[in-house]
Amino acid sequence: DSGVTQTPKHLITATGQRVTLRCSPRSGDLSVYWYQQSLDQGLQFLIHYYNGEERAKGNILERFSAQQFPDLHSELNLSSLELGDSALYFCASSAGQGALGYTFGSGTRLTVV
Amino acid sequence: AQSVTQLDSQVPVFEEAPVELRCNYSSSVSVYLFWYVQYPNQGLQLLLKYLSGSTLVKGINGFEAEFNKSQTSFHLRKPSVHISDTAEYFCAVRPLDSSYKLIFGSGTRLLVRP
Numbered sequence: 665d666s667g668v669t670q671t672p673k674h675l676i677t678a679t680g681q682r683v684t685l686r687c688s689p690r691s692g693d694l695s696v697y698w699y700q701q702s703l704d705q706g707l708q709f710l711i712h713y714y715n716g717e718e719r720a721k722g723n724i725l726e727r728f729s730a731q732q733f734p735d736l737h738s739e740l741n742l743s744s745l746e747l748g749d750s751a752l753y754f755c756a757s758s759a760g761q762g763a764l765g766y767t768f769g770s771g772t773r774l775t776v777v
Numbered sequence: 778a779q780s781v782t783q784l785d786s787q788v789p790v791f792e793e794a795p796v797e798l799r800c801n802y803s804s805s806v807s808v809y810l811f812w813y814v815q816y817p818n819q820g821l822q823l824l825l826k827y828l829s830g831s832t833l834v835k836g837i838n839g840f841e842a843e844f845n846k847s848q849t850s851f852h853l854r855k856p857s858v859h860i861s862d863t864a865e866y867f868c869a870v871r872p873l874d875s876s877y878k879l880i881f882g883s884g885t886r887l888l889v890r891p
Contacts, residue, residue, distance in 0.1 A: 707881040
């Protein structure tokens with residue numbers, strides 16, 4: 665157990681639907697990062713939150729949004745889902761600037777049918 | 778912009794043989810360097826990291842890596858692999874800018890055969 669908790673582990677949904685992925689960071693970590701892992705794109709950085717504030721955006725689609733709450737957990741919202749959104753979504757956390765490394769959760773596997 | 782290149786998509790090797798997984802990076806700023814391992818159906822686990830100082834870093838499970846600034850490389854090595862080392866290995870850089878993000882290579886699948 666890495667200390668980063670992601671729910672649900674698996675999600676199957678239809679095209680056009682909206683889903684929410686949840687992440688609880690390791691105790692004491694203020695930063696949360698979201699990554700998408702797919703066969704054709706590899707591991708892509710989506711977004712970074714630090715203590716509730718958005719700090720950086722990567723290749724995140726406009727249909728996707730995220731937030732970090734006062735208790736530091738984070739949610740990634742994916743809407744108007746397309747088949748190509750099927751992927752493994754990882755959350756990672758770090759204490760600050762990530763010099764000690766990033767701790768990853770076990771991921772949420774999203775399948776859009 | 779930064780990028781990470783892992784030229785070998787798959788490396789087959791026999792058990793107890795040595796292995797080297799190659800990683801090259803490109804960055805206009807200084808970086809931290811990491812190697813992560815992903816076992817089937819699991820998340821990514823940190824193997825080792827280079828922040829500064831000695832260019833040879835040792836990690837978990839007997840792995841080590843050497844940072845070469847002139848060649849912008851950070852190759853991962855293990856002198857004797859086990860079947861249990863079969864996994865996907867990712868090299869990543871963390872540019873020392875304000876983004877705090879990790880940029881990953883495409884991964885190398887290490888396949889250890891008996």
